[in-house]
Amino acid sequence: MNLRDLRYALAVAEHRHFGRAAELCNISQPTLSTQLRKLEEELGVVLFERTNKSVVPTMAGEALLAHARAAVESADAMLALAQASRDPLRGRLRLGIIPTLAPYLLPLVFGPLRDALPDLVIEPWEDVTTALLERLRTHELDAALLATDAEGPDLDTQPLFTEPFLAALPPEHLLASQDHVREEDLAPDILVLADGHCLRDQALAACGNPGLRAGALRASSLSTLLNMVAAGYGTTLIPGLAAGVARDAGIALRPLTHMTGRDIQLVSRTTFPRRAAIDAIATLIRTRLAPFADSAAHGEV
Amino acid sequence: MNLRDLRYALAVAEHRHFGRAAELCNISQPTLSTQLRKLEEELGVVLFERTNKSVVPTMAGEALLAHARAAVESADAMLALAQASRDPLRGRLRLGIIPTLAPYLLPLVFGPLRDALPDLVIEPWEDVTTALLERLRTHELDAALLATDAEGPDLDTQPLFTEPFLAALPPEHLLASQDHVREEDLAPDILVLADGHCLRDQALAACGNPGLRAGALRASSLSTLLNMVAAGYGTTLIPGLAAGVARDAGIALRPLTHMTGRDIQLVSRTTFPRRAAIDAIATLIRTRLAPFADSAAHGEV
DNA sequence: CCTGACGATAGACCACATATATCAGACAAC
DNA sequence: GTTGTCTGATATATGTGGTCTATCGTCAGG
The missing domain is CATH 1.10.10.10 (Winged helix-like DNA-binding domain superfamily/Winged helix DNA-binding domain)
Incomplete structure (x- = not known):
């Protein structure tokens, strides 16, 4: 029939x-x-x-x-x-974002995204890298903002911008008297996030992978970590976009000697058919973050 | 698509x-x-x-x-x-029946029809001939039981049985003393149905088309007519299938000299696709009415 | 009787769905 | 590495079937 x-x-x-x-x-x-x-x-x-x-x-x-x-x-x-x-720039798009990036990046780009792509409904989903990649592979997400390279031929990675790390210190801390802080100097009393957060691994690696004290804090969020530093419990290493919030919390920030940082990427399946939407988002974020990247390059965070 | x-x-x-x-x-x-x-x-x-x-x-x-x-x-x-x-013997079938036939024929055939054609839902519709034909032509009916020939190439007519007319007399009527009644003798005080009923025209024609008294009764139903005869207001001519009811009403019935009657037909559109249903109904009614037709032929009503 | 309108039918044509054969990539086993 | 197997994609030939034009049969109206 x-x-x-x-x-x-x-x-x-x-x-x-x-x-x-x-x-x-x-x-x-x-x-x-x-x-x-x-x-x-x-x-x-x-x-x-x-x-x-x-x-x-x-x-x-x-x-x-x-x-x-x-x-x-x-x-x-x-x-x-x-x-x-028919329009790839129309409809829902489920976007995963790591927790150490979402609270600081989204406020910068969500409004501009809505203005530039009014028919694209971005649905943010916050989780750690491995969980986001898993959801990306099972089609529960369409794209993800990560700070690590995604391997595999099934995934496509678009670099967006480099986010420098900063030393976060209690104001009264010894290192706060220096203009720049050497990454290794943070090791002794460094506080880090819980397992799974890429920032944890990156921070530790930057400081030379020091052994942590048994029972040391494993903060469940960057927000918690900042409050701990502000209270004087130790030092840490934070991503540049969190600088504003950290300063407001009364934390001293210093650029790092080796200018370590992380590369923020937009990852998606190579087979995802709405590539135009991915590209548009990537372009907008790059444009929006360009001034920040410039100033960061000069240490003016 | x-x-x-x-x-x-x-x-x-x-x-x-x-x-x-x-x-x-x-x-x-x-x-x-x-x-x-x-x-x-x-x-x-x-x-x-x-x-x-x-x-x-x-x-x-x-x-x-x-x-x-x-x-x-x-x-x-x-x-x-x-x-x-797909089965033509299945589903609704809207069957028109003239009012002088329906009350007497339906009780004889409705049960057997349901038994023989259990999936055929017959929906009777009672009205005078012209109305039935109109509804047949507008597809509001699928078939009709009539006592007149239906003209036109668009209609198909299946003869079912011949229904003899009988003289209906008050018991005390002069003619009631005769074995047979001549049709013309009914003319003087004949009572008839209202315009539109084919039985009215057929009864009058059988009696030689006598002029009616002005303001004479024009009964709206055969039932009314019978009651009027039973009450002694005049004579009439009734279809054979109504004999039982008439007798129960205390009316004297006599066969007619010229054996006049009417031919009951099953009329349908020639284009009606469920011919099998029509044929099945026709066959069943013929079979069911055969004994009656035989006895009628011998005047044993 | 002729004309017009309607749906049915016949025959030719062409598009398109289909099958077989094959390719290209990914992955696992050895 | 290398091979074998599984996946979906592609190429080409073929046959069914939807489509057209032309025509017929029927009926109603002038």
Whole structure:
């Protein structure tokens, strides 16, 4: 059975006239007659009682045509939705973001994104890198903002910007008297995030992977970590975009001697069909973060 | 767009595997790939993200496939209904019957009809001949039981049985003393039905078309007419099947000299597709009325 | 009787769905 | 590495079937 034939039958039912129905369907009258007869044969039911003067649906025909109408309407709804879905810059886009980036980056780019891509509904999802990659691979996310390289031929990585790390110190800390802080000097009393956060590994690596005290703090969020530093419990290493919040908390910030930092990437599946949306987001974030990157390069965070 | 392609897409969505989906659709895998790609091109939307290892619907695809599923389900419902409607002896059949026949014939045949054609739901409709023919021509009825020939090439007439007329007399009437009554003798004080009833015309014609007294009764039903005769207001001529009721009302019945009667016909549109149902009804009524016709032929009503 | 309108039918043509054969990439086993 | 297997994509030939034009049969109106 064919949707086309159903449309033909519905046209006949509506106009009760083969010629006019055929014209409306953009086919010839003989074609309409033939196709309708074939449909009736396939169904085993006569849909219309016809004479030279009249075309009237049978009782069974009325009932069957009601279903045909439902089928055609569903198909039309599908076409209409397809029309609306054609634009890759339209519709939902589920974007994963690591927790040490989301609270500081989103306020900078969410408004501009909405302005530039008004039909793109970005749905942020905050989680650690491994969880985001897992969700990306299972199609529960469409893209993710990470601070690590994503391996594998199934994933596509777009570099967005480099975010420098900063030493975060209690104001009264010895190192706070220096203009620059050597990464290794943070090691003795460094506080870090819980397992799974990429920032934890990167911070430790920058300081030469010191052994941590047993039972040392494993902060569940960067916010907690900052409060601990502000309270004087130790030092840490924070991403540049968190500088504002850290300063407001009364923390002393110093650039690092080796200018270590992390590269923020937009990762997506290579097969994801709405590449245009990914590219648009990447471009906008790059543009938006360019001034920050410049100033960071000069240590003016 | 084609229902077939929608089924293909739904099979892929369900199995997330081209090969197995193709097998289920009884087509080859290349065909499925090609058709799905064409569907996506037609819609302008990628329905599935595919790699060598996985096939996953896109978000837009999920939404579109929901509509596709609705369309396919409607089409399947149509096919199922067609299957059920295939039997012409199944379903509703709107049967018109003239008022001077319905009350006496229906009790004889309705039960047997239900037994013989259990899936045929006969919907009786009582009205005078012209109204029934009008409804027949406008497809508001499928068939009609009439006592007159229906003209026109659009109508088909099946004779069922001949119903003899009987003289109906008050018991004390002069003619009641005779074994047979001559039709013309009923003329002087004959009572008839209202305009439109074929029995009125036939009764008057049988009696030689006598002029009626001004303001004479024009009974709205045969039942009323019988009560008037029973009350001694005059004579009339009744159809044979009403004999029982008339006798119960205390009316004297006598066969007529010229054996006048009326031919009961089953009329339907020549184009009506469920001819088998019409024929089955006609056959059953003929069979059921055969004993009556025999006895009537011998005047043993 | 002729004319016009309508749906049905016949025959030719062409598009398109289909199958077979093959390719290209990814992954696992050895 | 190398090979084998599985995946979906692609190429090409083929046959079904939807479409057209031309024509018929029927009925109603002038």
